[in-house]
Amino acid sequence: MPGWVRSYRLQALVSDLGCAAASAALAFSARFGELTPYVTPYALLSAALPLLWVGAVALNKAYEPRLIGVGSEEFRRIVRCGLALTAATAICSYLTKTDVARGYVIVALPLTTLLTLLFRYGLRRSLHARRAGGRCMRRVVAVGHRAGVAELVDRFRRERYHGMEIVAACLPDDTPGGVVGGVPVAGGFSDVPLVVSQLGADTVAVLACPEMDGLALRRLAWRLERTHTELVVAPALMEVAGPRTTIRPAAGLPLLHVEHPELTGVRQLVKNVFDRLIAGFLLVTLAPLLAGLAFAVRTSSPGPAFFRQTRVGRDGRLFTIVKFRTMRQDAERLKVELSSDADGLLFKVRKDPRVTPLGALMRRHSLDELPQLVNVLLGDMSLVGPRPPLPEEVARYGDDVRRRLLVRPGLTGLWQVSGRSDLSWEESVRLDLRYVENWSLMLDLQILWKTWSAVARGQGAY
Template sequence: MHDLAAPSTSAVAPPATTGPPSVGAPEAVANTLAPSLESSLVIEPGGVQRSPRTRSGTRQTRWALRYRLLLLLLDFLSCSAAGWAVIHMYPQAEAGFFDRTVLNWTALLILPAAWIFALWVHGAYEGRYLGLGPDEFKRVLKAIISLTAVVCFLAFTQKADLSRLSVGTVLPLTATVTLLVRFVTRKALHVIRKRGRASQRILLVGTLGEALSVYRITTRNPNAGLVPVGICLTEPTSEQASLPIPVFNGKVEPLDRVKQVGADTIAVCGARGVSPEALRRLAWQLEGSGVDLVVAPSLTNIAGPRVHIRPVEGLPLLHVEEPTISGVGWLIKGLFDRLAAFFGLLLISPILGIAALAIKISDPGPVFFRQARAGRGGHTIRVWKFRTMYVDAEERLAELLGSNETDGLLFKMSNDPRITRVGHFLRKTSIDELPQLINVLLGEMSLVGPRPLPVKNEEFAGDVRRRMLVRPGITGLWQVSGRSNLSWEDAVRLDLYYVDNWSLAFDFMILYKTLFAVMKRDGAY
């Protein structure tokens, strides 16, 4: 139910009373919602006959099939290339009773076929894991572990005199090449999706508030490949929504609206307005139609690993685990932070020395700026940073408060007159943040975490205080998502998402993305 789809190239013109003149119009259009006396969602009892032929002929399945076939071909070639490389790296590595011809066929055909089968068994070709998130890569790693175990088992039971060096090289090399190829393929998919193709076209079904919430989330990241093309309300309302997609408030069956706007997926937003019986009948109706059905629960900003479905007497219960902010993983994070900070300070010491000299020459005053910030649990820490402003910056802050370009606790101004010429360069390149490795080495901060806020405990209430459950970080989800271009609300949302869904893999992903964020320099000032 989560296949990828290429959007229709033709615009659909809904009735004049229900939306804009064409779907996907660039300008925002105010949709006036005419009130009605009953729910607008009509779902007839029963369902259509299940028809694989009908589904295979849909636009969505054709595109998804092509993408999966491309991955299958690339995975096969990746394993074949690894086998070919190992054969030429170790030309004397015979495999017991295998002669050279059999060994070549095994490395170039049999092993790649087994690799494809292992990937398929572990779900590496399922549409819901492709295009976004770490699950696709996790399944590749699980597949290589399984294939390695099978090869070792067969070698042991058949007493085959396999070259340990060859086996120990070809399988890790296969996994490495496959991960690299899939990463490049994913980036190419993201480029295509940003151009409006290879995406699922979604009809949102629910109340206006629920539908708008899902609309904002799905349009926030075009790489996800989810493109809302219409909203079908389940409750009458007289409110107005300024959206570039039509909002339907008339009594209508969802399948009719799907055909009208050219959607290939129905997304039920929340539980209000759609009863369990209506949702079940809707699922029956969509069988064989080629239209997917997804349900967006009210529980948001909780990552997949924390959510598990627990069926009880046919009732699917969502079991939500507590955030993992303690235990072995947390100890490994602390150890990694300190080791990375120690060796990082040694490695970049020449850069730190040059930056300190430039600051001292450009403006009289201290090299470092030590500001009190809130650490884990609200405890005060003093953050190490290179000084990027004139020495009287704090005294001049009051006269600039009216020019603050953010809506949160931090003061941000793109053309702050208090920043020195050297300071502008240090901020653009994020070199001014590097001394915070000292805080990491002391255990006051982490490499990855929420940004430390100024010490104003009276303002750390409600959701904002929850971000202090973990140590603040030099980089974080906010930095790889827009930095200073983000609103305060978005910054807090990203910090809370990090706290609620922390994992070591999440940290490494943020560190990887930080490199590109620093090079891009977007939002750094």
């Protein structure tokens, strides 16, 4: 086990003990005067809570190395521990007809769960910061064909917070060596355990390929078992993840069941209501800021305060987007004299001479997009979704890219929290399609949470 994994687990264990101890002390001090007949059992329960909590978290495998640093499963398991212990305590309190445990149902256990989640989130942010600098990474040997390995290398380099660093590749045995995606080819499929041993790797990632069938994977797992090397298998549907995939065993075969994305129905209704409530609340709350920005735009350069443009929404419906004006009045006329810095269909100029000084500041922190809350309130847009495209862009879409139009465009999205204008056209499309395939209200909340950080940094906006 790598040293950084042991360090993370130790920090998580200590923080969990501290959170439980602090919550137990608070519950005990808050109810001490009311529980004179129960002081001794209450004190014993308070002293035991940290050990009970850590034991429950460990039994629920929330200290598993594979959960460290990525995904929401680590947090879900902690929440399940809190719910289970709260329910068990409430039942015991009811059966014994005592008030001793009620303080834990009301105060200690919910507070322990909340504090544990906050401390774990802090640990994860610290881990991601170290991974951005190339530390605390898992050493991975990628197994597959050249194109698949190159794509995997590129993805892991773009999203370093996953903590996967590919140190070597193993291609089919009859494939010539060399380099793939900047990673050396260290051998063939039959050489994987030897390559792992030589390079000190701790993970093997197997991509979908005909040579690595069920029998070959089983044999590889047996050989890696001796060195406790983790084996992960990437399915062919690399953009489909989370709640849409489940393993269904049938006739001894682990079948991967993939559900269709839920783009209509109750969940979509909940999303619509959530979007409009939040948009209405923000419009009322930010009214003074919006008025001040409108006045600043109107007085800092000739032209109106707002910029209106036709965009394409869900199912190809046209609507008018509203933004603060960030360019000169003659921006469209000057556009023909400029060349885009971006590839694909997007027109982006890193140092666009048409952008006003105030407009550059607003773009950097996405303040120019705040009026789009009106579009969200009207139902043309969502808080989270793909980029709202121009009609001329949509006219050049292929069949795959057109799938972006199955959901409403968003005020923010995966593209906003993953690089903004620094993204290539292909990467922007990939992120939008990933959102369409894996949409959920929880994903929306995660993106909204990350948007604040992306907007504050202002990275990738121009």
